[in-house]
Amino acid sequence: MKKRILPLVALGVTATLGLAACAGDSGDSGSGDGADGEGKTLNVWIMQGTNPDSTAFLDEVAAAFEEETGAKVEFEEVQWADAHDRFVTSIAGGTTPDIAETGTTWTAEFADAGALLPIDEYVDAEDGLRDDLVEGLEVAGTYDEELYGMPWYAGVRSIIYRADIFEELGLEAPKTWDDIVTAGEAIKAAHPEIMPFPVPGDAEFQVYPWVWGAGGEIATLDGDTWTSELDSAESQEGIQFYTDLATKHGFSSAGATTWKETDLRDAFVAGNVAMMLSGSWTPNAILEANPDLEGKLGAAVIPGKDGDIAPSVLGGSHLSIFNTTENADLAWQLVDLMTTGEFAEKWADETGYFPGVQSAMEEALASTDPLVAPFAQQMVEGGASVPVTPNFGAVQAKKTTNAMMQSILSGQKDVETATKDAATEMTELLNQ
Incomplete structure (x- = not known):
């Protein structure tokens, strides 16, 4: 399938x-x-x-x-x-x-x-x-x-960013993966007190756009059998790019390894974050929590590897x-x-x-x-779903994807090892 x-x-x-x-x-x-x-x-x-x-x-x-x-x-x-x-x-x-x-x-x-x-x-x-x-x-x-x-x-989740900082540095909303890195490096140099693009380790739905954006998949169904594809070459490429924002480029922090989406949002509200993935329901909440950000926010679709829209x-x-x-x-x-x-x-x-x-x-x-x-x-152009099966709840309860991310961000495993372990566990859970 x-x-x-x-x-x-x-x-x-x-x-x-x-x-x-x-x-x-x-x-x-x-x-x-x-x-x-x-x-x-x-x-x-x-x-x-x-x-x-x-x-x-x-x-x-x-x-x-x-x-x-x-x-x-x-x-x-x-x-x-x-x-x-x-x-x-x-x-x-x-x-x-x-x-x-x-x-x-x-x-x-x-x-x-x-x-x-x-x-x-x-x-x-x-x-x-x-x-x-x-x-x-x-x-x-x-x-x-x-x-x-x-x-x-x-x-649906897209990118929310500090439009005032982008304007100050002459940056445009990112349209490619390279744009994210370029903007992040500029922000890091000009505003070292701000995390350019934190990577929260306990936020499952933040991971999948990078998997899909590289052409990978969470899992596929063949007959009655599910197989996780988190360890495919495409999925590994997307997860490598995403985790590199923290481990290679330094756009995140060690503390973010255990963050949930709410922690990420709180850090953005506090003025400590320049770019993040967040939901369509959050801009109003951000402005309600910090009215000083009025007029300083921007939003953009999540870019795929080649500049198209990554599903979210x-x-x-x-x-x-x-x-x-x-x-x-x-x-x-x-x-x-x-x-x-x-x-x-x-x-x-x-x-x-x-x-x-x-x-x-x-x-x-x-x-x-x-x-x-x-x-x-x-x-409209990039809405997607996790695998539609009753057993995906078991995957979420086990926090398979979150544990994978945290093992990479903490340096315990490399991407290849972490994704293979996660794929093995996910496949087993999906076929229980």
């Missing part, structure tokens, strides 16, 4: 957009009759931890849904850090909610466990909805050729319906209300994420905002 399970996101938009930014019906997507919800209540889990305060938004959704159907909605916010264990426990005990936000790497796992309802019939009953789904999220929500997760929102992990969430629900039709009505039309656009506006349906993305795709447009281009 072709390397990247998820093809690059194709939204069918015009080329000019290249210059631009995780089961009823609503009036917006318009299917037929809605379910009668009088006297009924839906229980819904929404993740919290990286999302902004969503209380007002969810209250508005609940009010609109009750007016439309007569049913009440009880939203419960669950911390991302605790969510997976809570899902596993509730699935085992048959105490799952009617609907829950499921991260894109979890949907296949829960579907494989038999906990989710397929929603293809609902989606296909809505006029034009199937073709309106963002392809990357649809693929990530599909398991064994059935759709179990309705695309809700997505985010398209993260985000689905809304999934659990098979314990007694009100599947009503549950779909709420899912549809939240993921299409007015509420899809409102959620995107409030969070900085991208909607899960193309029709709600028009504003973002047409944007000329320098902190929106590059992320839109990255998503």
Whole structure:
């Protein structure tokens, strides 16, 4: 099977957009009759931890849904850090909610466990909805050729940089790997107090764009057998370039070896970082934390080895319906209300994420905002997924990629040895 399970996101938009930014019906997507919800209540889990305060938004959704159907909605916010264990426990005990936000790497796992309802019939009953789904999220929500997760929102990582420092030094946003090194050397010389491009060792999704940008892959599927390709020549080249930013060029620090993405963001907010990979949802958070950076930020797509766009992990969430629900039709009505039309656009506006349906993305795709447009281009032309398999959760739990990175950054292993060890472990975990 072709390397990247998820093809690059194709939204069918015009080329000019290249210059631009995780089961009823609503009036917006318009299917037929809605379910009668009088006297009924839906229980819904929404993740919290990286999302902004969503209380007002969810209250508005609940009010609109009750007016439309007569049913009440009880939203419960669950911390991302605790969510997976809570899902596993509730699935085992048959105490799952009617609907829950499921991260894109979890949907296949829960579907494989038999906990989710397929929603293809609902989606296909809505006029034009199937073709309106963002392809990357649809693929990530599909398991064994059935759709179990309705695309809700997505985010993608690109490069965020200090535009004021680049302007001061006469630098342009990097378009190639060589540009990153050239800019980093100039920043290092002019501002030795600033890390030009830190390499966080505990940030898995920061690694894969360099693998893909060199033509490598995380893993491939042949029949029923997965094989990790982190040790291919192409993958090794990408990982070598990325780790060299720290070990060869000195653009990072020893402390960054154990950093998570949040640590990287905090260092950027503090003014200690000039370039970093970060998500489309972070510019607003950065400016909120440090208003002095207003007007001093820039964003750019991640360059591949040869100057094209390196794919970046398209993260985000689905809304999934659990098979314990007694009100599947009503549950779909709420899912549809939240993921299409007015509420899809409102959620995107409030969070900085991208909607899960193309029709709600028009504003973002047409944007000329320098902190929106590059992320839109990255998503359209370079959105990709980790292997879509229930077992990838085991890879993440084992921190296979993170351990590989830390062994290289700390000097314990060279790239060849570290990638071979990681590939062996990943292959074993993917085929359990």
